Amino acid sequence: MPHADLVVENGHVITMDPDRPRAEAVAVRDGRIVAVGDTHDVHDLKGPATKVIDAAGNTVLPGFIEAHMHLFGGATQLDHLQLFGIRGFDALSEAIRDYAAARRDKPWLIGQGADYTILSVGERVTRHHLDRIIADRPFMMITPDHHTAWANTRALEQAGILRGKRLGPGNEIVMDADGLASGELREGEAFNPLIELAGEGRTRLGLSTGGEPDPYPTPAEFAADSAILRRGLAWCASHGITSFQNMDGNLYQLQLLAQIEAEGDLICRAQIPFHFKNFMTLADLEKASAMARSYTGDWLKSGMVKIFMDGVLDSWTAVMLDEYSDRPGWTGEPLFSPEFFAEVATEADRRGLQIAVHAIGDGAVRTVLDGYEAAQHANGRRDSRHRVEHVEVTTETDIPRFAALGVIASMQPTHPPGSGGFPLEPTITRIGRKRWPVSFPTRTLKEAGARVVFASDWPVAPIDPILGIQAAVMRKPWADDLPDQRLTLDEAIHAYTVEGAYAEFAEARKGRLKPGFLGDLVVLSDEIEETQPSQFMTIRPVTTICGGRVTYQA
Ligand SMILES: [Zn+2]
Numbered sequence: 100m101p102h103a104d105l106v107v108e109n110g111h112v113i114t115m116d117p118d119r120p121r122a123e124a125v126a127v128r129d130g131r132i133v134a135v136g137d138t139h140d141v142h143d144l145k146g147p148a149t150k151v152i153d154a155a156g157n158t159v160l161p162g163f164i165e166a167h168m169h170l171f172g173g174a175t176q177l178d179h180l181q182l183f184g185i186r187g188f189d190a191l192s193e194a195i196r197d198y199a200a201a202r203r204d205k206p207w208l209i210g211q212g213a214d215y216t217i218l219s220v221g222e223r224v225t226r227h228h229l230d231r232i233i234a235d236r237p238f239m240m241i242t243p244d245h246h247t248a249w250a251n252t253r254a255l256e257q258a259g260i261l262r263g264k265r266l267g268p269g270n271e272i273v274m275d276a277d278g279l280a281s282g283e284l285r286e287g288e289a290f291n292p293l294i295e296l297a298g299e300g301r302t303r304l305g306l307s308t309g310g311e312p313d314p315y316p317t318p319a320e321f322a323a324d325s326a327i328l329r330r331g332l333a334w335c336a337s338h339g340i341t342s343f344q345n346m347d348g349n350l351y352q353l354q355l356l357a358q359i360e361a362e363g364d365l366i367c368r369a370q371i372p373f374h375f376k377n378f379m380t381l382a383d384l385e386k387a388s389a390m391a392r393s394y395t396g397d398w399l400k401s402g403m404v405k406i407f408m409d410g411v412l413d414s415w416t417a418v419m420l421d422e423y424s425d426r427p428g429w430t431g432e433p434l435f436s437p438e439f440f441a442e443v444a445t446e447a448d449r450r451g452l453q454i455a456v457h458a459i460g461d462g463a464v465r466t467v468l469d470g471y472e473a474a475q476h477a478n479g480r481r482d483s484r485h486r487v488e489h490v491e492v493t494t495e496t497d498i499p500r501f502a503a504l505g506v507i508a509s510m511q512p513t514h515p516p517g518s519g520g521f522p523l524e525p526t527i528t529r530i531g532r533k534r535w536p537v538s539f540p541t542r543t544l545k546e547a548g549a550r551v552v553f554a555s556d557w558p559v560a561p562i563d564p565i566l567g568i569q570a571a572v573m574r575k576p577w578a579d580d581l582p583d584q585r586l587t588l589d590e591a592i593h594a595y596t597v598e599g600a601y602a603e604f605a606e607a608r609k610g611r612l613k614p615g616f617l618g619d620l621v622v623l624s625d626e627i628e629e630t631q632p633s634q635f636m637t638i639r640p641v642t643t644i645c646g647g648r649v650t651y652q653a
Contacts, residue, residue: 102146103128104647105618108138110154111626114612115161115597125159127618127647135612150649152642158627160592161612162341162619162645163564164599167455167488167509167554170345170369171324171352172245174331175302176211176558182240183212183561184520191217192232195240199233207297208233210240211558213249215413220524224249225275226282239284239293243521243559246411248290249282258293260284268432269409269416285414302327306347309374316351325355332359335367336651338563339621339640342368344603346405346455346488346556349374350390356399365398366650368619370603372403372455377434381446388450397608397617398646403453406443407434409463412491412529417460420494424531430462437466444470445477448485453604455486455509461534464493468500475504484602486552489514492530492538502548507602509552512571512591513560515539515584519570520560527577535577542584552602553594564595565623569635588628618647 103126112122114135124141126134134141145151180198185191191213199208218224229238229251237254241247255261261280263272270288273281284290291307294300301312301324316324335343345352348371359365371394373387390401409431410416415423418431435443440456444467447454454471458464464487471485486507491514501508513519515538516526530538537543545551553571555562571591574584586594600610609617622642630638643651 100144101128103133103141103144103149105150105152105644105649106141106145107152107154107159107620107622107642107644108141109156110159110622111156111628112159112612113592113628115593116611116613118613122612125612125620127644130618130646132612132614132616132618134614152622154622157625157641158623158638159612160339160621160623161596161610162621162643163339163595164603164610165335165340165343165554165557165562165564165595166552166599166602167346167511168343168557168562169306169347170328170331170343171302171304172306172347173558173562174327174334175299176209177330177334180208180210180240181212182210182217183243185213185217188218188228195232195238199236199238206237207254208236208238209294209297209299210238212243213240214243214522215247216522216524224282226250226252226255226280229282237293237296239290239297241290242413244411244413245559246286246416247414248284248293250284250290250293251282254293255280255282257296260292269434286410286416305349305352305374309349309376309379311349311351321355325359328355329359329364332364332366333651334562336643336645337640338565339623339643339651340367340562340564341619341621341643341645341650342370342599342603342609344370344403344554344599345372347374348372348401348405350386353390353394353399353401357394360398366645366648368398368645370400370403372401372405374405375443375447377439381442384443384446384450384452387447387452391452403455404447405455405457406440407457408440408467409433409458409460411459412526415529417491418462418466419460419492420462420465423529425525425528431460433463433466435466437469440466441470441473444485445474448474448483449478453484453486455488457488459489459491461492461494461497461537464490465497468497468504468506471504471506472500480505484604486602490540490544492534493540494537498537498540498543498547498549501544507550507552508544509554509602510539510541511554511556511560512541512567512574513555515570515574517577518574519566523577536581540582540584541571541574542586543582545586545590550598550601551594552598553591565635565638568592568595569632572632572635588632618644620644624653
């Protein structure tokens with residue numbers, strides 16, 4: 100037998116292969132796994148040119164598959180002011196001033212990860228707070244969910260929105276009684292112009308418009324964008340990620356990644372969707388089909404349509420069946436009518452495309468499931484694997500429909516308030532006590548037969564899959580009488596590997612360590628099965644291997 104290119108040995112290998120759940124060694128040749136077994140099983144595969152990695156008795160896993168993230172946005176924001184975990188005016192003030200002082204040449208300053216209660220549970224941020232911290236330079240900060248931003252007066256003036264502006268449904272420049280903007284900007288139409296002014300417009304292009312850069316980037320802009328994506332890919336690899344499903348996209352992102360691949364530098368496998376917006380027509384789906392036809396590789400592919408049905412709970416833009424607990428009479432505004440969504444779903448499904456829809460409120464989740472059902476009626480049942488992204492609130496009625504319709508629940512274990520770093524308030528009050536039992540219902544959905552896939556939604560939450568696994572295993576209920584939504588360690592790993600592969604129709608070649616599968620794996624710094632869940636975060640990826648090539652080494 101010819102020698103392997105790479106061997107990982109002396110590991111505690113969790114293969115996720117039911118035929119051989121545990122092993123010590125994995126050998127890879129020509130990008131594929133050729134052996135999984137004991138250290139002596141791979142001995143004969145080691146030749147003079149074989150790269151041998153000693154796992155030192157630590158855990159080896161299939162490479163993580165991150166099933167919902169935003170590469171371009173996440174990578175740009177690696178240089179933003181990171182406000183995740185900052186609490187109170189003084190701490191915020193210090194963080195902004197330090198950041199501003201360190202970046203005197205930056206005309207615009209952007210912070211991210213500022214949660215809705217960054218000042219306190221009772222006090223909402225306004226431009227006046229921000230002006231007290233920094234008034235002479237435009238500053239804005241974005242919530243972790245990227246559905247709300249706050250800007251200082253200078254930023255609002257430069258964007259020409261201090262006196263407000265009419266926006267499409269679901270988007271809002273919040274106005275004060277004095278007729279001036281309060282500083283709070285809800286949803287993309289409200290704050291994207293500011294991001295544009297900050298010179299980062301193109302990085303949200305696929306998200307905000309679903310369209311292509313116009314005019315087409317110059318070679319210098321293309322190179323700058325490519326450099327951003329490369330930073331993002333390296334960030335993924337450093338967290339043990341070997342594949343990701345991006346949740347915004349356009350042809351431009353595919354072209355950038357194809358160029359990176361041609362230069363031999365694509366270090367994570369990427370799926371890039373077509374982003375369908377509510378102002379488009381059914382004919383626009385031809386572009387999604389064209390992208391699906393053009394990009395079909397193991398490293399770079401398309402084939403998915405991404406849609407937003409609603410916003411988020413914290414800004415009352417998630418669509419609920421019944422009124423918000425803290426806003427009588429208000430249920431949110433859907434971004435698509437049920438009729439139009441059903442038409443889009445039916446047409447995308449007819450084209451053989453996979454559909455992934457952001458739906459956070461129980462009203463949005465229902466509309467999406469109804470649309471998938473309509474598509475099934477119209478086109479006949481096929482192995483479509485359509486997805487609902489987030490599923491933060493749903494109903495007893497809709498939970499069994501996931502399994503019945505074959506719909507994947509794409510969930511983010513760090514997102515439930517109180518689990519992975521997000522505060523309990525205002526979210527749990529907004530949801531209201533009677534909806535708590537069906538909120539973030541990870542285990543409930545699993546027990547009802549749904550396929551549950553995990554992701555971070557980076558940069559909404561940190562990209563780290565180990566943080567996600569920890570949050571899933573340690574999930575705490577908001578009250579004693581609520582169903583236990585925790586997963587076991589094995590189930591959590593499953594949701595980051597096997598289910599991620601299933602979600603992209605690749606379960607026969609990735610997500611498990613098994614001969615014939617792609618050589619995608621990660622060696623950790625410790626033995627995760629011997630570690631207390633509260634200590635999982637001390638475990639770090641040491642070596643990430645994608646297609647048999649080392650893509651990250653600690
Ligand atoms: Zn997302």
